[in-house]
Amino acid sequence: MKNITYLALVAVFVLLVFSRSAFIVDQSQQAIIVQFGEPVGGVISEPGLHWRIPFIQNVRPFDRRLLDWDGDVSQIPTLGREFIIVDTTARWRISDPLQFLRSVQSENGARTRLDDVLDSAVRDVVSGSELAEIVRSADWKVDKSQLREEDVAAIGADELAKPKKGRGQLEKDILATATQQMPNIGIELVDVRIKRINYIDSVGKQVEDRMIAERQSIAARFRSEGQGRSEEILGNMQRELQRIASEAARQAQEIRGRADAEATKIYGDAYGQDPAFYSLSKTLDSYSTLGENTTLMIDAKSEFFRYLQSSQGR
Amino acid sequence: MSDARDIIEQLLRRSRGPRGPNGPRTIPAITAFQEMFGGLGVIVRGVITRFGRVIGIAENGLNFKLPFGIDAVQVVPTQRVQKEEFGFRSEKADRARTQFAAGNPDESLMLTGDLNIIQVEWVVQYRIDDPVKYLYSMRLTTKTLRDLSESVMRRIVGNRIGSDVLTIGRIEIASAARDEIQAAMERYDNGIKVITVQLQDVLPPTRVQPAFNEVNEARQQLERMVNDATKEANQAIPKADGTAKRTVAEAEGYATERVNRAHGDVAAFSAVLAEYKRAPEVTRTRLYLEALNKVLPKIGSVVVVQDGQATPLPLLNLRDGQRLPQKPEATR
Numbered sequence: 001m002k003n004i005t006y007l008a009l010v011a012v013f014v015l016l017v018f019s020r021s022a023f024i025v026d027q028s029q030q031a032i033i034v035q036f037g038e039p040v041g042g043v044i045s046e047p048g049l050h051w052r053i054p055f056i057q058n059v060r061p062f063d064r065r066l067l068d069w070d071g072d073v074s075q076i077p078t079l080g081r082e083f084i085i086v087d088t089t090a091r092w093r094i095s096d097p098l099q100f101l102r103s104v105q106s107e108n109g110a111r112t113r114l115d116d117v118l119d120s121a122v123r124d125v126v127s128g129s130e131l132a133e134i135v136r137s138a139d140w141k142v143d144k145s146q147l148r149e150e151d152v153a154a155i156g157a158d159e160l161a162k163p164k165k166g167r168g169q170l171e172k173d174i175l176a177t178a179t180q181q182m183p184n185i186g187i188e189l190v191d192v193r194i195k196r197i198n199y200i201d202s203v204g205k206q207v208e209d210r211m212i213a214e215r216q217s218i219a220a221r222f223r224s225e226g227q228g229r230s231e232e233i234l235g236n237m238q239r240e241l242q243r244i245a246s247e248a249a250r251q252a253q254e255i256r257g258r259a260d261a262e263a264t265k266i267y268g269d270a271y272g273q274d275p276a277f278y279s280l281s282k283t284l285d286s287y288s289t290l291g292e293n294t295t296l297m298i299d300a301k302s303e304f305f306r307y308l309q310s311s312q313g314r
Numbered sequence: 315m316s317d318a319r320d321i322i323e324q325l326l327r328r329s330r331g332p333r334g335p336n337g338p339r340t341i342p343a344i345t346a347f348q349e350m351f352g353g354l355g356v357i358v359r360g361v362i363t364r365f366g367r368v369i370g371i372a373e374n375g376l377n378f379k380l381p382f383g384i385d386a387v388q389v390v391p392t393q394r395v396q397k398e399e400f401g402f403r404s405e406k407a408d409r410a411r412t413q414f415a416a417g418n419p420d421e422s423l424m425l426t427g428d429l430n431i432i433q434v435e436w437v438v439q440y441r442i443d444d445p446v447k448y449l450y451s452m453r454l455t456t457k458t459l460r461d462l463s464e465s466v467m468r469r470i471v472g473n474r475i476g477s478d479v480l481t482i483g484r485i486e487i488a489s490a491a492r493d494e495i496q497a498a499m500e501r502y503d504n505g506i507k508v509i510t511v512q513l514q515d516v517l518p519p520t521r522v523q524p525a526f527n528e529v530n531e532a533r534q535q536l537e538r539m540v541n542d543a544t545k546e547a548n549q550a551i552p553k554a555d556g557t558a559k560r561t562v563a564e565a566e567g568y569a570t571e572r573v574n575r576a577h578g579d580v581a582a583f584s585a586v587l588a589e590y591k592r593a594p595e596v597t598r599t600r601l602y603l604e605a606l607n608k609v610l611p612k613i614g615s616v617v618v619v620q621d622g623q624a625t626p627l628p629l630l631n632l633r634d635g636q637r638l639p640q641k642p643e644a645t646r
Binding site for chain 2: 066
């Protein structure tokens with residue numbers, strides 16, 4: 001009975017020692033053995049089962065994967081004094097766990113440092129750049145001929161300039177500044193990216209107002225352009241109508257004139273054979289065309305009167 | 315303790331015996347058959363770790379692993395296409411039509427190259443290509459995918475004119491975003507394969523939308539006004555052409571008539587003249603008499619004007635004029 005108790009005690013003790021001396025380093029981790037607060041040995045980067053001296057050595061695991069950093073959403077004025085909201089994100093990794101352990105102890109400590117350095121780097125770069133620089137990229141290419149006329153008018157052609165640096169370069173600048181300013185805490189900054197840029201609410205409202213005004217002026221331009229083009233078409237139509245009508249009138253006059261001339265010539269040729277007889281026949285014709293109840297006034301010496309007298313006399 | 319956890323793990327996931335070089339003696343673990351999990355219907359792969367170290371990948375099917383916490387399995391759905399939504403969340407996908415939750419303005423609002431505001435909603439579809447990399451190269455892989463997607467989409471949209479984004483740029487933007495997100499994932503080497511990026515609603519900010527509609531209406535109005543005017547012109551000008559032809563034709567008619575009449579008149583004249591030349595006196599008298607014959611019945615009165623006389627002398631009155639026609643005939 002006593003033996004069994006001893007055996008059990010020994011077993012418990014062995015198990016305890018075993019469980020306190022074996023530890024697992026996960027694939028995602030690297031670890032440092034700490035003895036009385038001081039790191040012992042190198043960095044254990046090989047995942048798997050490892051051993052330590054029980055009770056006096058502790059294990060500090062650190063992630064060895066790529067870690068993310070999510071920046072505060074901060075209001076920053078640009079070089080052009082627009083206030084914008086900038087949200088950045090970065091990736092980093094623990095590259096030197098010993099240094100990391102010595103300087104910041106934990107990821108939280110590292111994050112605080114990252115906050116300080118990255119926030120200030122973002123602030124420096126953003127406030128030293130025009131908004132367009134941050135929004136556009138180096139491969140900015142606006143084919144003005146591809147744009148609709150209305151949009152170019154709304155934007156203003158000179159505002160479409162290619163950025164000097166562009167977003168990608170600014171992100172690299174932020175990374176460079178941050179890396180330079182980062183105290184040696186055993187981490188490596190892999191990249192910094194601007195996640196979001198937006199206007200602050202009040203500026204956003206103004207921009208929206210401007211967009212509305214722009215659109216409305218475009219709409220107004222369309223409408224007046226419509227009127228203008230309609231007037232132009234109607235004007236052209238009027239001109240065409242007058243041209244057609246006047247050309248026709250001219251042609252008609254010419255035709256009539258030619259006909260009149262021809263008729264005159266025909267008459268002239270014929271009547272010229274005997275003008276005296278023509279005058280006679282024309283006079284008689286004109287008498288015969290007199291209307292009813294006319295008072296005929298004739299000269300007593302005229303031939304017609306002579307005949308009239310003779311006809312009455314007979 | 316670890317045994318119990320293991321049983322649960324076994325029941326929930328597939329298990330597998332180790333095959334690697336450092337797994338010589340296989341201890342059969344409590345196993346579960348795939349039939350038990352057939353209902354999951356998801357193609358998955360299990361990443362097996364022994365004491366935290368990756369020792370292999372288990373495919374679908376019956377697998378074994380060491381119990382008591384020595385081996386652990388992390389199941390990663392590798393074939394399933396997963397998606398991340400930006401600017402909206404679809405919910406209740408089990409209904410006939412996916413319903414969308416209200417937009418998430420922070421996610422969808424962005425700036426265009428002409429520094430205007432635009433709302434872009436999009437979906438990133440991806441697949442986990444390499445489960446080991448997915449698990450062990452980054453900590454928050456999905457969050458990183460989200461962050462990067464937002465960053466990339468904003469860069470691309472910011473590199474274009476707003477009107478371009480709203481209209482013709484959609485397909486280009488989507489494919490550029492896919493390529494760029496994929497490139498970033500490859501740089502992180504996190505085992506994610508971006509399949510496609512699809513733009514959903516791309517709109518101007520809510521407050522500006524009516525103004526955009528106004529522009530569209532104005533454009534329609536412009537077209538309508540131009541069409542109306544063109545229509546009027548198209549109606550009026552052919553008509554005027556017709557009228558012009560008519561005017562000319564009428565003039566030609568006049569001309570023909572005028573010339574023909576002249577010829578007729580001349581012919582008549584020539585005929586009479588020929589007569590006249592043969593017997594001038596007789597013809598002359600006859601002509602006068604004929605004229606009188608024609609004229610006298612109609613004439614009201616004849617007044618004779620004589621040289622040296624102050625007032626004209628009335629020769630006939632109306633009544634007498636009525637009887638006169640017979641008389642010249644009697645003279646014949």
